[in-house]
Amino acid sequence: MNVHDSEKAAFSLSNAGYELTDNPTGADVILLNTCMVREKAARKVYSRISDLKKQLRDQAHINGVKPIFGVMGCVAQAEADRMFERSKDIQLVLGTQAISKLPDLISQLDHGFPRAIDVRLSKTAEFFELGANVRQTKHIAYITIIEGCNKFCSFCIVPFTRGRERSRSVDRIVAEARDLADKGYKEVHLLGQNVNSYGLSGRYHGNNIPDFEKSGEGTFAQLLAKVASESRIPRIKFTTSYPRDFDKSVVQVIDDHENLCEWIHLPVQSGSNRILRAMRRGYTREEYLAKIAFIKNARKDISITGDIIIGFPGETNEDFNETLSLIAEVEYDGLYIFNYSPRPHTPAAAYTDSVPEEVKTERFTKLQELQKRIQMRRYGRYLEQNVEVLVEGRSARSQLDYYGHTRCNKVVNFPASEGIIGEIIKVKITEAKPNSLYGHVV
Numbered sequence: 427m428n429v430h431d432s433e434k435a436a437f438s439l440s441n442a443g444y445e446l447t448d449n450p451t452g453a454d455v456i457l458l459n460t461c462m463v464r465e466k467a468a469r470k471v472y473s474r475i476s477d478l479k480k481q482l483r484d485q486a487h488i489n490g491v492k493p494i495f496g497v498m499g500c501v502a503q504a505e506a507d508r509m510f511e512r513s514k515d516i517q518l519v520l521g522t523q524a525i526s527k528l529p530d531l532i533s534q535l536d537h538g539f540p541r542a543i544d545v546r547l548s549k550t551a552e553f554f555e556l557g558a559n560v561r562q563t564k565h566i567a568y569i570t571i572i573e574g575c576n577k578f579c580s581f582c583i584v585p586f587t588r589g590r591e592r593s594r595s596v597d598r599i600v601a602e603a604r605d606l607a608d609k610g611y612k613e614v615h616l617l618g619q620n621v622n623s624y625g626l627s628g629r630y631h632g633n634n635i636p637d638f639e640k641s642g643e644g645t646f647a648q649l650l651a652k653v654a655s656e657s658r659i660p661r662i663k664f665t666t667s668y669p670r671d672f673d674k675s676v677v678q679v680i681d682d683h684e685n686l687c688e689w690i691h692l693p694v695q696s697g698s699n700r701i702l703r704a705m706r707r708g709y710t711r712e713e714y715l716a717k718i719a720f721i722k723n724a725r726k727d728i729s730i731t732g733d734i735i736i737g738f739p740g741e742t743n744e745d746f747n748e749t750l751s752l753i754a755e756v757e758y759d760g761l762y763i764f765n766y767s768p769r770p771h772t773p774a775a776a777y778t779d780s781v782p783e784e785v786k787t788e789r790f791t792k793l794q795e796l797q798k799r800i801q802m803r804r805y806g807r808y809l810e811q812n813v814e815v816l817v818e819g820r821s822a823r824s825q826l827d828y829y830g831h832t833r834c835n836k837v838v839n840f841p842a843s844e845g846i847i848g849e850i851i852k853v854k855i856t857e858a859k860p861n862s863l864y865g866h867v868v
């Protein structure tokens with residue numbers, strides 16, 4: 427989602443006549459997009475700005491260019507004008523719903539205002555419609571379907587930084603997917619903080635979502651079916667699913683449409699009912715496992731990935747053991763494991779952070795080891811199999827190798843000749859590691 431927001435900012439600026447550069451030296455504006463899901467990421471923005479400042483100081487003496495430093499994303503939204511106090515270098519703060527205002531805010535600075543800020547959140551904010559000229563790759567594209575979140579899980583800052591759920595109209599989503607297919611895109615990712623809530627908030631808020639109301643179309647599963655059957659995109663993925671709202675109909679639609687890929691990211695966060703309740707997740711371990719069961723019973727072999735928070739306030743050894751047993755039962759193809767850190771504004775920030783850091787680290791390592799063993803088995807299943815790969819680029823490790831993702835979102839490396847980027851090919855797997863596969867083009 428952040429990558430896609432950066433694309434939107436780039437589009438907004440290029441429409442206003444700016445030229446994009448990935449070299450900060452000589453740039454008139456330097457914009458940092460930020461994440462606030464974890465404390466460490468939120469802190470990084472200030473050190474990154476002072477590093478850039480140092481790097482550019484000599485340059486400014488030479489050519490007289492003094493860039494505007496701007497911050498966008500969730501940190502900008504949450505910290506708002508406090509960012510100006512924490513760093514004298516920041517002149518521009520752009521909230522998550524203000525991307526289209528970017529040129530106006532820069533223009534205020536050009537006209538002599540010392541600072542510019544827009545962090546307003548609204549239930550009716552319009553969706554930013556993205557032109558195709560700023561996509562980061564020519565083969566894989568992101569499409570926003572819903573923004574914001576109404577769930578208010580007790581640890582999560584997203585509802586405060588992204589606002590309430592707003593669903594984009596079916597017609598616009600399908601039109602964007604068709605346009606991307608016409609331009610030769612091979613894969614799209616439908617994006618939302620919680621894709622399974624697609625359309626629901628539209629109905630709750632009535633005419634606050636005029637586009638959705640007009641289109642009169644329903645659930646996420648229905649949207650998926652429509653994009654799959656009407657867009658001609660060869661591969662469609664989506665993220666993120668929310669267990670409480672996720673239902674069988676999504677699995678059914680994946681089974682029914684060949685271009686819907688075999689991958690579902692379904693974050694559980696904890697295997698303990700006590701902790702799930704404290705997290706206000708709205709489902710139990712048993713309900714979650716029932717949903718995993720119908721994914722596993724699908725006609726297609728669907729990969730499942732998830733997220734876990736370690737050391738949520740009050741997590742005991744028994745709670746953690748419940749998480750371990752859930753992980754062992756589900757056998758995820760991939761797992762993002764995070765140590766809990768309190769986020770401002772959230773209810774959990776007021777709980778006593780009772781799990782010592784060394785216990786969090788110990789649990790983290792234990793869980794990571796278990797997951798590594800599971801992934802060795804899961805990835806090992808592909809040995810001697812042919813898998814479909816969309817070639818994305820040269821491998822970082824070897825100039826002779828290329829890499830891409832499978833339909834089930836696993837990274838595959840393989841040697842190949844030039845001119846293959848953007849193609850969908852078959853690769854025979856000859857080696858499996860816990861996080862990637864190796865093979866040769868069939």
Ligand code: SF4
Binds near residue numbers: 582584
């Ligand atoms: S559903 Fe996801 S985005 Fe929404 S509050 Fe919970 S963790 Fe945050």
